[in-house]
């Protein structure tokens with residue numbers, strides 16, 4: 001590989017250069033550092049996702065318990081009240097998206113580490129799926145905005161506590177994991193470790 005793309009501005013640079021000739025961004029490619037950081041952030045994110053699901057997070061007049069509900073309990077209670085659209089959006093935002101991101105990140109980390117021969121195009125697509133509209137615009141931000149808007153609209157309140165902090169940390173750590181995973185490594189020749 002003679003050339004390398006700048007992750008910040010997309011300019012093509014010589015591999016031997018240390019900084020992007022257009023924007024000065026560090027363009028060095030360190031496979032081990034990238035994999036180690038991405039793995040560490042992913043594991044931390046998965047760990048914080050556990051308390052985010054165990055501690056009560058949502059509170060609403062429609063929920064029976066005074067103490068509030070965990071995310072999953074909240075989804076079931078909303079469904080029991082026939083409130084399917086809100087239940088589905090909360091399910092997507094707080095369960096499906098985070099879990100899908102964990103699985104995709106783990107798959108990409110393992111692909112890079114063990115050099116599997118799946119199509120590069122597929123892997124790059126999956127990577128961009130995590131970021132949805134490309135670098136720097138992350139789906140989690142939209143998810144949080146939608147959730148916040150929805151929650152205000154439906155008079156469901158978020159219980160400030162360890163569960164919410166754990167959820168927020170999980171989102172942040174997932175972003176750090178996908179950012180640490182250098183997508184340029186996805187184009188490495190297959191079978192090469």
Ligand SMILES: [Zn+2]
Nearest residue numbers: 006009020023
């Ligand atoms: Zn650049």
